[in-house]
Amino acid sequence: MKNTIAERIFDFLKDYPPFNLISKETLLEVSKSVEIQYFEKDQIIFNQNDTPHEHFYIIYEGAIRLYRFVDNEKHNLDICDEGDLFGLRPLIMQESYLMGAAANEETILYGIPISLFNSIILNYPKVSQFLIASFATNTRDPFSDKHKGKLFANVSSIQKIENSFAETQSAKYSKNPITCNVETSIKEASIIMTKHIINSIIVAKDNIPIGIITDKDIRTKIGTGIFSILDPVSKIMSSPVVTFPEKITVAEAQIALLKHKVSHICITKDGTDQSELVGILAEHDLNILQTNNPMFLVREIKYAQDAETLKHIRTKASELTKGYLEQEIPIYFITKVITEINTAITKRIIRLAVKELGQDPPVAYAWLAMGSQGRSEQLLMTDQDNALVFENVEDEDYERVKEYFLKFSTIITQKLNIVGFEYCPANIMASNPKWCLSLKEWKAQFKDWVKHPTSDKILLSIIFFDFEYIFGDKELYNQMSESVFRYISKKQTFLGFLSKATLDNPPPLGFFKQFLVEQDGENKDHFDIKSRAIRPLVDAARIFSLHHSLKVNNTIARYEKLMEEEPQNKDLFESCANAFKILLQFRTSQGLANKDSGKFVDINNLSKSDRLKLKSCFKPIKNIQDSLKIRFNVSQIP
């Protein structure tokens, strides 16, 4: 008979160890006997020393706290999250619970009857292996490399890798290199190398490296006619090979290459030439690593002669971001580097545009960036938001001057588009006559927005009040930003309007502390991290900064500045800055992983500790929004 509920439980269980090791039929049977239990926050599931239940538990939703009393003192041992298993060991050992378990938040548990599971343990050796291993190491998933051997999974993911110097990074090498044996003819070996587009081949016996031949050997020993192409590779190979163990740092690799005057190092299991081959590291691998540093990229940008070259450099910058994130380098630093690169690219494009027009700008101007580039928070390729301001000119010159700057801006936006910055769908670009204005016009514009904050003007204020100087005459930019502060200080209710607009994005926690995920459409079950979590923090920082006339755009810098301005609210602003850093990091790593803007996060694909970390960011959002509400009298805004 059909059992829809059991099928749904099966769908959940099948993704988590050890249930992923069980056949479909068996797991479906298990699903039919599951008990579903709901626990409120702090409700106890079992106490330490209780006799074991008939079920063990897997968390469907929420989180469970495991604790233990030692000498009347309570120690929290771990927090388990969705998909984690607990309360199984005492059932198998037939002993009482060694620790207590309580709901850390509202939680739904699936109880799985031990009576059914006992036969599974007997029939599936992999399941019992999993359980033995997990009992022994205390990690929840001993098969995952990431947490191997660590006592508690969460602890290890919180600890950061401190060193960020390239020299102490582990060097990347090619795994499973192509090999041939000593009898292979040079001709055959060359054919293999050509086919795989490699510049070396390792000569091995039973996967133990004996020697190596490289392009150079073929050039110097075959091309010169010393050996015949039908000779075996053993005649020309370099032997023995230089070997190293798997954990080789960049510095060690560089030294080894220099010392032995070789271009390749064989990576073997134990690091000697008597053990199994696992990889090959070429001089070339190290060069790539070095050219991928920001200084090098910025230098390359300066010499780029066209947008296509800049595009190539920008792609390398993406790689750099990825590497930084993997090494858990602070996000503040990463955004700075990427913003530097983006700014350098924009500057180079502006110079190229002047060259292309063959005519210098008629008057002074400044190129401005808006939105995330304006706030120096751009990590991924996002849309371009930009504008241009030019010096006030006499009425009779206006047409001519504006015509030049529009043409100029069009070339720039086209080139930025080639590099990979998509055109702004709302056409907020300097090539739009509305956003290519004289200083006088900008000031009038801003004054109107602040004075008459209709919803469309509020939206524009949010975008434009994060403008940042990129290139040109900085004085024009200074005058623009001073005018904004002046108008706002005269009309503080404007900030109330801005606050009201951002409060339309409520904190992303639902009633039962779960993520509010999208319910429909392509992004169903995805969490919109940009509009639900990042934007509210960005908006709040902007409003408080405008209130204090702070001339900073970067959200983290804004919160840091605000901590100085309002020492009484230091904790609040600090928590917002921290939350923002974490969220930005998430968005970026998601974006890189999925090759998109990272706007949507697939909650189901996040690791458990990541989910907890993400959830912890939501409280500051609620606090800062509450604070906005009170400070700027939002209730009085129509």
Place this chain on the structure above:
Amino acid sequence: MFKWFTYKTYPEFFKTYLKSFKEKQPKSIEETRFVVFDTETTGLDLANDRILSIGAIAINNNIIEVADSFEIYLKQDAFNAETVEIHGLLKDGNLIKTTEIEAIEQFIRFLGNSILVAHHAAFDIEMMNAALKRMKLPKLRNKTIDTGILYKKLEGKKENHFNLDVLCTEFNIPKHDRHTASGDAYITALLFLKIISKLKKERTVHYSDLFRTSNHKGLI
């Protein structure tokens, strides 16, 4: 006299059902077996529309037990049975369908004297009663709880009248298998546990409170 006469003509399962109400009824939430159920029907007309499927799951001691659940699909007289066979029973060929009589009998056996729980319960119960009437049987005897009404007992929710979708969003219940009888029954069961737990947080909940409608005292 007449009443006694009809009683004798009732089928055995229904006699057992009626007898079970003479047993002592539990007095606390923990001791009670709640049967959360939902029906899918061909429409909203009590006289002409029919039940397509019944889904139900029991809650004992605040635990939803998948092993104690019920799911059945009904054959439809309105369709030509032969045509359905030729077309391979539409999309889901694996579904075993039973007659209305058989389905109602099985459901009554599953239900017993438990407390019935449904979202906007009145309609589902009337559909059941209509089916019972066609079998020449009296109405359901069970006490019922409407999660829609239970929700209104929460502080500040008095005036709200919400469908299951809206409440799922408020209580963060994933909307899997919406609009299948079993899926909706399961969702309603979670909703029931969550409302009860929230009610308990707000005040002392007496067992009898559950059955009171918000406007007037007495049973639903």
